[in-house]
Amino acid sequence: MTTSPLDRAADSFAVELARHRTGRGLSKKQLATLMGFDPSYVSHVEGRRHRPTEDFARRAEAVLEASGAIWQRFRDYDELRHTRGDRAPHREPPAPGQWLPPGTGLIVEREQATLSYRDETYRCVIRRELYNAGSEPITRYLVRVAVDRYPGDPGRSNRHHREHPLTFAELQLHAHRLDGHEREAMHWRTKHDRDAFKEIWLLFENTGRRFPLYPGDRATIEYAYHVGPDKWGPWFQRAVRVPTRHLAVRLDLPAALDPQVWGAETSLSAEEGPLRTPVARREEDDRIIFDWAVDQPPLNGRYRMQWRFRAQPEGELTETGWLRPSDRMRGLGILQHGADLLRQPTRPFDLPREDRAARDVVDRLTATLFRLDELHPFSKGVGIAAPQLGIGRAAAVIRPPDLSGEPVVLLNPRVVDAAPDTDEQYEGCLSFFDQRGLVPRPLRIDVEHTHIDGSRVITSYEYGMARLVAHEIDHLEGRLYIDRMAPGVPLVPVEEYRHTGQPWRY
Template identity: 70%
Template sequence: MTISPVERAAEEFAAELARWRVERGLSKKQLAGKMGFDPSYVSHVEGRRHRPTEDFARRAEAVLQAGGAIWRRFQEYDGNRQARGQAAAGAKDPPVPDQWLPPGTGLVVDQEVASLTYREGTYRYAVRRRLYNAGTEPVTRYLVRISVDRYPHDPARSNRYHRDHPLTLNELDFQAVCGESEVREPMVWRPKQDRDAFKEIWLLFENEDGRFPLYPGRRATIEYSCEIPEVKWGQWLQRAVRMPTRQLTVRLDFPAALEPQVWGVETSMSAEETPLRTPVIRQEEGDRAVFEWATETPPLNARFRLEWRFRSLPAQAPAAAEQRASERMRAAGIVQRGADLLRQAARPFDLPRDESRAREVVGRLLATLDRLDELHLFVKGVGLAAPQIGVPWAAAVVRPPERAAAPVVLLNPRVVDTSDETDEKYEGCLSYFDVRGLVARPLVIDIEHARWDGSRVITSFERGMARLVAHEIDHLEGRLYVDRMSPGVPLVPLEEYPDTGHPWTY
């Protein structure tokens, strides 16, 4: 009886599998357990009753560490099988099987499509990756990097710029999903690093409905996107190859009226910057100019950068240095006047039961204060209430004018007494930073507030600190300083306010 090439290749695969299983001292049941298969399936493959699959072959190769021998047998089988199918269909050339990946490779990118779309002063950045788990362990999270560089050819200038105008997580509108278009699961995400021009974000293979790990031998498609203002993004997009990648595509989508021009360069660990080896293809789609560049199996650690310029310049957003002060605060994550949250009473903590939540909120407030120091010199002291960072809880921090002094933490505060003596001083507000207003405040104020353990204490504040504390408690009660100004007294634009950079005097 004549044996077909497919049947012969299947037998040779089964023999190779059995040889390496015995070599490693594993029973069929033990091998099945390590591969994540039912023992009967392994037995059927070795007994030639079931044909091997790509998933089965990859897992067997990874577990038995056969140096590629098992995978090569599968390639021979799969090549013969596909050749038979192609011949039956009248095709000439069978497809080339996937390249074998050594054990421990981990995640592989089957396909990546990175796209950047420019509309009205904003870039929308989206990355779609089809992942294959070539490792031996389930994958439960995936690391994403987002980096901006306003002046990519002048690092010192770019560093100074982003120190003054940091990219914030709040403005990114970051979103992530897992799955194809028919079934897409939202992915929980968690910041790992948050620097002025660089973010690292963990995408978790989970959401409120449960977990969906990427198991060995399985594939999944993830997609994430974010928005970045033009004033914080230079005219370039770079893709770095950090894991084995089979196909990489980059798309740029611009208004055709801007007359965009696009070019690209490539760098690697062993070569300096050179032009891309293949051209960037342009095509018109309505009133849009779409540029696309693709490559197959790019080398690890290679970097591909596309750059562009607009021959017909768009209406430019104001340079960040010329932006209104309130816009700089908004970019730093401060909720601005007009938001409903600033007019709502904050929610008190139930201490000590809410201690962990309270500590988290206070930690966010202190971190935001540190970031604000890069935008403005607060010689009069500065305070920040939780609603100003979009958190509806009754917490505030106040830092005295003396920078060496520790910030005061206020939890569930309330005013219990004030002095009859008052004075008027100009105040500013992080949520309305373009102007200053003349406000009368008591010179002494007594505040009852909570400790972490729920016990309460009364603290007395005087002069400048009394004003700062009263201002923040107003925020927690849904009030702004403009509500306390006398009728008819005008606000003073920041550029006309003479005491910027000077402390209050008493």
């Protein structure tokens, strides 16, 4: 059967849509959610059961960042649909990067976000220049405030914010619409109020009057809030939820704290990577200012600035001072670098005669592993050896890198064979948790060890598990990973280590 040009144009649109959706790794349901459509509608459009609409095409173009390809396919279809032999109506396509999700009609022409740290308090000021390109007046604007005290450790952050929730009283939120030198106060209304997350409607009104943003008009709004360091971790993220032409971020930090700043970005089409343009740094009296900006950021893009204060110990602030990561480990009873027992070979168990003693040691090691989960994310896996708890016996317990299944118990282990192929990866150690080191290890090791009934077996371990097992066997022989590092390779302070929360790569 011969298809019409209009059918072929609709098919081309569906093919282009599916190509960009799958290229972004999105399911039909995920795309529908981002576009604000019912999932069945996306499925029907791709299946040619529904024809595309302008509303659908604009939203798909905006979400999938198709550089105009989806929009062009819609124009081809739309011109055929309207003409049917007549002259097509003139339509100017929106410029790439300025796609308007229909129903909002709002553009952020410029956003300037400033975070300053003064008097042990973070103050955030957001200024947005808005343009109503839609057909309806805008009477409110949604803003979000989210805190994360321990980025990279969501479990710990969730527990912390449940115990110490962020409150509107401490935020001291206030907002204004700016008109030249005039500042018109904006009332606000809560949409969501959670322990570490607030959504707030800024209203284009106050007790004196209403001042909607009418179609074709522009307005500048500014809002500010405060958060203490007990709830604000060392990060500041901007998420692009409305078409934005220019985004600028500034960090204003005390020079006395010797701040170091870096950044990362991610989008629907790319995994997290470093900012594509560098962060500019300048000194101003007793402050250090860090500036970064981007033009035409994609919808759903996220830009995160992170920092550490090199003049301030890295760790948790307590009533008695700063608690370093190694102090937290010490608090669990884990011996730290310098303890004599960490340099002494352990005594093997006589099994099965000493089965009760072996079980008691394994129980203590396993219990400590569970307590460690409350303090730190171990995406690479984690192990602990008996000497680290002050026990000079040959036992270790290891949780695999994928954290699945029961921990692996090793009694009287020794390496009997190793692959010639090696690689270097960064390792940490519970016994000096303030640093990370680049350590070469075999990609495979064969380990002889003893079961609780006295039987001996040989088990082969590969890649990440081989690294974890070798690390713990070193402990049982009185070695530390620094003994395995190449001469001259420095240790990396944990505050400069960039791979927390990420698995080893093979």
